[in-house]
Amino acid sequence: MFTKSALHLSGLLLLAALTLWPASASAQVADTHAPDSARMEINGRLVPPIVATVNGRTIPGTMLVNQVQMYKMFHQQQGHSVSPEQEAEYARQALDNLIGQELLFQKSKEWGIAVDDKTVRAEAKKIRDQFPSEEMFQHTLRLQGLNAELLHASIEKQLVEESVVRAKIAPKVDVPEDTVKTFYEQNLEQFMQPPRWEFSHIFAAAVKQDAPEDPAMQERFHKLQNMVETDARAKINKALAALKTGKAFEDVAGEYSEHEETAKNGGKWGTMARHEMPDEIYQAVSKLKPGETSGIVRSEYGFHILRLDNALPEEAMPLDQVKSDLLNHLLKEEVEKEKDKLVAGLRDDADIEVFF
Structure with a gap:
């Protein structure tokens, strides 16, 4: 710009x-x-x-x-x-x-x-x-x-x-x-913003990591990785079940989400353009309508449940x-x-x- x-x-x-x-x-x-x-x-x-x-x-x-x-x-x-x-x-x-x-x-x-x-x-x-x-x-x-x-x-x-x-x-x-x-006004194209999605999430951490090269360490690594994965899946499933009972998304995020920064704010993650979010997240939120909630989404960081709060079209930033x-x-x-x-x-x- x-x-x-x-x-x-x-x-x-x-x-x-x-x-x-x-x-x-x-x-x-x-x-x-x-x-x-x-x-x-x-x-x-x-x-x-x-x-x-x-x-x-x-x-x-x-x-x-x-x-x-x-x-x-x-x-x-x-x-x-x-x-x-x-x-x-x-x-x-x-x-x-x-x-x-x-x-x-x-x-x-x-x-x-x-x-x-x-x-x-x-x-x-x-x-x-x-x-x-x-x-x-x-x-x-x-x-x-x-x-x-x-x-x-x-x-x-x-x-x-x-x-x-x-x-x-x-x-x-x-x-x-x-x-x-x-x-x-004469350079409006310089102030254009791409389409953006405002969304919230509930998160359970399970970061994908590469296995160590040492064969002696690989078995222990995979066991620990599976334990983390199993615990995270169990937690995100509990969160999804709570949502299905009609519990408010904000309350579920505060109780279950492991993303501390967003959990204390009802799960609100912010407003992002496509290039600012992991592709798995984009593929999920771009298919939602405002107010809709996704199923469980796996990213390289862990498991998410996503709610689209608003979809913003391409537009110029206000003067x-x-x-x-x-x-x-x-x-x-x-x-x-x-x-x-x-x-x-x-x-x-x-x-x-x-x-x-």
């Missing part, structure tokens, strides 16, 4: 994500922090030690490398490959973002906006604490062509950029209520339900637009040289 193409990824997130980047996938830029045997190319082009200068201040190639690596890692986690052309296009945009961040960092000094060293060190410690040892942390930094100085510099710039946004941009941004309503999230989304978009305008103005007056 509220999807928008955003190739710029937070520098802090990129650095923190070093903990997730496989060592075998690590690559370095050809600069003083990386050996010649570990140089990185983007779409066949070698990344130079310095990728740009902004009013005489340098942007190290290592920063661009980490932006590109995070981009690739994100897509790999989604199961998508990144073509050399996509990598090159992202690298271009990432370099533009790094230049923009440097421009904001330099301008922040004129505005008296700064982040104290204690805050920077605290953020660096959060990243460090993701590693099991100092040795592994330093090793990962080296694999990425980084060192403590570059790490701290990147954190400082990211925090300063956020401070600039809060102090100079966000207070000027406003999204009228009519704009929120118009966006909602009041999504207004807060939608407003925040539109405010962030407007803030980003204003930041881009500010950076564009700073570019016009800046001395920028690009080497990649």
Whole structure:
């Protein structure tokens, strides 16, 4: 929902994500922090030690490398490959973002906006604490062509950029209520909910488990499993018998159900779409009419008796339900637009040289 193409990824997130980047996938830029045997190319082009200068201040190639690596890692986690052309296009945009961040960092000094060293060190410690040892942390930094100085510099710039946004941009941004309503009406498909079923259950636990590989343990395992299964079946049968005598579903759930969270609430399990519930549960509740009760249903967790309380068709979420999230989304978009305008103005007056 509220999807928008955003190739710029937070520098802090990129650095923190070093903990997730496989060592075998690590690559370095050809600069003083990386050996010649570990140089990185983007779409066949070698990344130079310095990728740009902004009013005489340098942007190290290592920063661009980490932006590109995070981009690739994100897509790999989604199961998508990144073509050399996509990598090159992202690298271009990432370099533009790094230049923009440097421009904001330099301008922040004129505005008296700064982040104290204690805050920077605290953020660096959060990243460090993701590693099991100092040795592994330093090793990962080296694999990425980084060192403590570059790490701290990147954190400082990211925090300063956020401070600039809060102090100079966000207070000027406003999204009228009519704009929120118009966006909602023009993008109604983004707010559609699939069919959902509101239902209650009575539950007896009998989790299906795989038998141990050790043959000596298998006989004991099957005996215990059968005992659990027999006890659960007996309990769910008692619950079903109580329902057939006319006892209220809520009372039976409170007396017999082993799902404590729902039992104390009359068995109410909630409202779910098909993908949110076990298939056996869906197959049962989707065949019921509101107010009807199923027979005994076996899932991988145990035995259930289900009652359909309401069936909800596909429909759009009401505006009041999504207004807060939608407003925040539109405010962030407007803030980003204003930041881009500010950076564009700073570019016009800046001395920028690009080497990649």
